[in-house]
Amino acid sequence: MNGELLADVFLGAAALFVVLAIVLFYRVAAGPTTQDRLLAVNVLGTNTVVILALLAVGLDETSFLDIALIYALLNFLMAIAISKFTVERGGVL
Amino acid sequence: MIESGLEILASRYAYALMFVLMGIGLYMVIANENLVKKLIGVNLFQTAIFLFFIAVAYVEGGSAPIVPAESGEAVASPLPQVIVLTAIVVGIALTAVGLALVVRIYAEYGTLREDTLREVRADE
Amino acid sequence: MSAIAYSLAVFVLLSAVATALFRDVLSAIVVFAAYSLGMAILYTYLLAPDVAMTEAAIGAGVTTILLLLTIARTTRPSAEEVFERVDVPAVVVVGAFVLVLATLLPDMYAVGTQDAPIWGQGVLSETPTVHYVQEAYAETHAHNAVSAVLASYRGFDTFGEAVVVFAAGIAVLLVLKREVFA
């Protein structure tokens, strides 16, 4: 019983983080420059890592942590790509 | 009436989401003039169908398809998941072919907008 | 606890709409990456870790970069306004399409129920799914049923998929007429 309650707490926290992602999406939609949007999506990626970890605990599936690991490793790639092109081509992309 | 409609929507949320996403993907293919955005629309349509397969495989309160599971425990169906998993990789490969065609079209005609492209082709 | 699923659905929907409406292609690509994040969480929630992993690896790494390279090789149209004008006839057509599909909704099985035919109730006593779940470990010694189906039960299908990926690679090289690694 106690364990179930604890799992519910973790799942609730995950839901809260998803709601937070929706709030953060305002910056993605509104951000005046592409760089703003890029940073916002990067934050969303970090957010995703947290949500996946919470889901792993809440649903009692340790294997879900592997997906979080992939995002933790690859999340910075898009930022690198866009910043690289912006520098190389003088902001034109 | 409305309550039962809401209940249907709540219990079949994944399918409803899939329909709307398919609609958005189709809209992008029809209405966006830029060829790259059309390809993003095709990708969106694709993910909607992936979502359908995954929702079919889902079991409420079950566990991921790592067997042998504890006896009596429900396990999500592995079969649709395999189909989707290979389809994602094939999908990106096909997207790349589409993007290569886009690059080639730009090299030939110097534009990516569908309306301009039609004009240029009509002039030839 | 489907609060996660509902809020994820809202998030995915928002990002899909934003992708469709952004005029600037680069912004659309960035938002599409956010869409991919939401989709990966949804797959995870629906107990498909393998699929979520593929979506994570492809969506975070490959799709965005290929799209970026394409607009770097071609053009990025300058945009004055942020959002595109909504194409009303297209919305009507697409709305009709979605409405027709939505009439199917009451006839579909609820998400997550085991009454669905895939689980072998009614006429079908043992569907492939039931067989895979019960026998996969005994027959293939693989704990991961998805891998067992991928490499063993449906190995021929996987062979076809692998060859399609191979052919796509060749097609790209042919279209771009280039010996890339020469």
Added chain:
Amino acid sequence: MSDADSYGDTYTESQVIMTAVKIIAPFTMTYGLFLTFHGTDTPGGSFQGGTIVGVTVLMLAFAFGIESTRRWIRQSMIVGLVTGGVVIFAGTGVATMALGGGFLEYEAFVDRFGISHYWGMEAVEVGGVALIVSGIIVTLFFATAAGFTPVGDDADHHEMGVGNDD
């Protein structure tokens, strides 16, 4: 210098990106290999592992210049990876047929050599799919990065000259 020139001409070194990639690339490579080899027991498998190994190469290309990475990876290596994957996959299937089973029916290995069913799956996953997927991801990346140059263009000759150096 036109817009269609290769990236090697405009490559700018970035200390931040190079350091970040130097730190992370070994981990992604290891993790991709882990997923590939461990796919039968935990979630993951050759499709995911192959993709992540391919993405590692893309990462290196971004940090150290796409042109120089392309020259560092030799053509024979990629062609060998991809065709080798197809050949191993098909070969495993034909081998089972030669031993009296159906295409990819690993029971034939069990009957003839006494090795477990498991190893047939590993051969297909690691030797087949992972090689194909990682090779194709790298190919798609470099092909799209190179773009299309019309035949007879000066830029094309220049690049061919560069390619012949090694």
